[in-house]
Amino acid sequence: MIDPAEARAEGLKALEAQLARDFLNLELPAKPWVPLRSVDGQMVRDVVVIGAGMCGLAVLAKLKLSGITNVVAYDAAAKGEEGPWITFARMQTLRSPKTLAGPSLGLAQLTFGAWFTAQLGDAAWDALDKIPKAQWMEYLIWYRHVLALPVVNDTRMVGIREEGDHIAIDLEGAENGRVLTRHLVLATGRSGLGGFSVPPFLSEIDRRLWAHSADVIDFHALKGKRVAVIGAGASAMDNAATALEAGAGQVDLLIRRTEMPRINKMTGISSFGVVHGMQHLPDAWKWRFVDYTLSSQIPPPRSSTLRVSRHPNARFLLGCSINGVRVNGEALELNTSLGSMNYDYVIAATGFTNNFAGRPEFETIAPHIRTWADGRHTSEMGQARPGLSDAPDLGPDFEFREKEPGACPMLRHIHCFNDAAMLTHGKVSGDIPAVSAGADRLVRGIAASLFAADVETHYANLRAYDTPELLGDEWVDSSPLIRKEAAL
Template identity: 50%
Template sequence: MAYDVQKPLQSTVNSLAELELRVRDDLACLCYPAANWVAPTVSEPQVHDVVVIGGGMCGLVAGFALRVAGIANIRIFDRNRAGMEGPWITYARMETLRSPKQLTGPAYGMASLTFRAYFTARFGNDSWVALDKIPRPMWMEYLCWYRKVLDLPVENSVEVKTIEPEGELMRLTLCGDGARESSVLARKVVMATGRDGLGRPSIPGFVNDLPRKYWAHSSHDIDFEALRGKRIVVVGVGASAVDNAAEALEAGAAEVRHLIRRKEMPRINKLMGIGSFGFTAAFPKLSDARRWQIMNYSLRTQTPAPRGSTMRVSRHPNAYFHFDTAVEKVKLDHDEILIETSQGEALRADFMILGTGFGVDPLARKELDGYADKILLWHDRFTPPPGEENADLGKFPYLANDFTFLEREPGQAPWLANIYSFNSGAAASLGKVSGDIPGISEGAAWLSREIAAKLYAESFEQHWQRLLAYDTPELRGDEWTASPLPDGAQTIALKQA
């Protein structure tokens, strides 16, 4: 039977307090969380079984999945203060999420944990029907509620500076106002670090000589009020570029000009057209050539900015879209930015915003200093056919099927098998299951299962001894009485033989 995602439900939940009781009841019925089964590390009693880096959406659902799997000895660190995790109320500047409101996201198979349940508990079913897309700040409110109702142990204002091997364990050095110690030991480390979690903002070289006060990347903290009356150039036309252009226009910029290399506006979100459980399940099992083919095509066609975000810009008469106009050179001319373009014309501006996205590059991650160059990348493993080259895609890590890094040269960095890339860097190897809303629960279930398997295998002897030592009887011995065979039974048996 199909259900209408718009149809009002006869819900008995009329407040968040009632919904939270329902969540707790659901958890109890499902026996969540499971009892901890992981054998402790004998040599180092203060070792954590798993440390999750990042308390945003990826880190929260990863933490929940680990607890569901009976892995209780975990810690979750986030460098931001509480309520500021992830991009949602920092550098994300869209009015609403792109994802359809009915997607279950991090709910992990529980209806009571969905955004729909949260929203209807607050505003009612009629408001759900009227809702078009999820307001961005409300998604952050939902994630804060998700963390609270599941009592997830996120420690805020704790930054992980380095991840280094120490014997069979990993030593994480910490800093920040929330850090209770200078370092911790862990058996496994999950980098649930989101969109820029395995790289950095893509900064084109043409701003290298431009003083920093004249430009910003879309992920930077931008004082939009200071742009009032200014001429703004935005490089790019993806979602982040468009959202930042809208912010500048609404703050009173004199004009905003998009400089766009493409000859026309991207209009189709290709991967949305093939999203399915089958695609999620099959992607990591496809050949390298097939995975490259899909990812390269997606990157080349580019995901368009949402319709609402684009119209938020175009409704301003002082907004301009210049296609087939690449930036070739930028310099400062007195107090103006002089921009030379591929059209042979130069533009003058007061400030430049780079909507150039993020690049995946393990070498850019300070946490991995000293051995990032030992990580196997796609360009080490796969040579694309002529015409399918993509240098950016080639920098993605070539991951094992459990989200861990592989060594470029076997034996050089075996500890990489203890670090899990549960972030956007996993997309080329395993699909979009560790960064985007649609597949995040499937990815977390997959991650927790693989971590559980490794933890069990690594402590097999302790589990074997538990099996040998287990002596709790189910039967007491008084449940039966031994009976002799009836007369003639032995004779009959011998004759039959």
């Protein structure tokens, strides 16, 4: 009888061998071509990536395949815990279809589907509905391993500053000190450049009584408790379901809207055109697309909603706006449009913000970053919307732009490859469907910048290249004979 673990290992070994053959046929990775730099004996990285979740890994992989090899990514999480998948993502499965190519960069053997079927076979693939989130994390760990991507874990960036022609990054953790780089990529996920979006009525409340949906939460401590979850999105459902499954006595979803959103608008129009065309649209059209999508809201997945509603002690309270909160002993009293309600714990599933001014690691660059509110949004686009107006106004290579030209030159070499780039570039730097296209766009821009910066070196290399194609013994010069005959 074949041991299942051995069969899976053999299948994965065969997949990796095929991937190696594909690389050979495609001449990948490209040979390194960027001249090395150093300052006072310290190596200068070509690119540093902050974040080694899915987006950070896709960027690292594309850089390596493009021959830009003096690169590294830093992630504050422990190895195997990067991104949200096994931390604050509390859904049971991914929401995306299993067939999406994800970070495969156009290489079939790098897809989740190839990885899955190599180990479990076609029948298991046909039976699979959505991808379990822990299995997606396993795939990303394999992706990092099979491509030998350079990631340093347990290391946090705590500061950025300009140092000559380079960017200096201060690090704390497993690696401490200063690193110099020519380009910096912020692949910082959903939190982008800011952090949690917290309703004002919770900002002064003791944190032992509430949490944001992306916080570390001890759900077992909620057993028998009254819990309120603010919001109606996917994270609201996932957190409510997790609380219910942990034994919460009652869980209420407090939903400001009078009707649940039902249609995921952007999913319905996903296409090659949307992925590659959105960045080239006039600003008014970009705003129109994103503003309408946010206004319509993205509904939670059906499976996530049913995961909540199957519990008799769950309530969906629609048209329930919150006017204020006060501490009432060891509980919170919420003044809502449906009356006064008391809870032992509140979870705010209220998303994230682009307000990067509150992040100490960005304090040197935040005042200089141009946003859409700094002239790109006009009255013709309609009312300014928080989350859009404060989005960074990025260049074609995801690079930041300065509010005042010349005030912070290093911004042109700092790239925003996270959720905050959506308004300028479309959804290519945060979600699974188009991350390969986003990584390709970013790396093409970085490659062009690196080549232009070193153009004199590349030209000198051209002049110095002296490997002969012809050795001189491949022909006989007949012209002397022709001249002699012509002279007769």
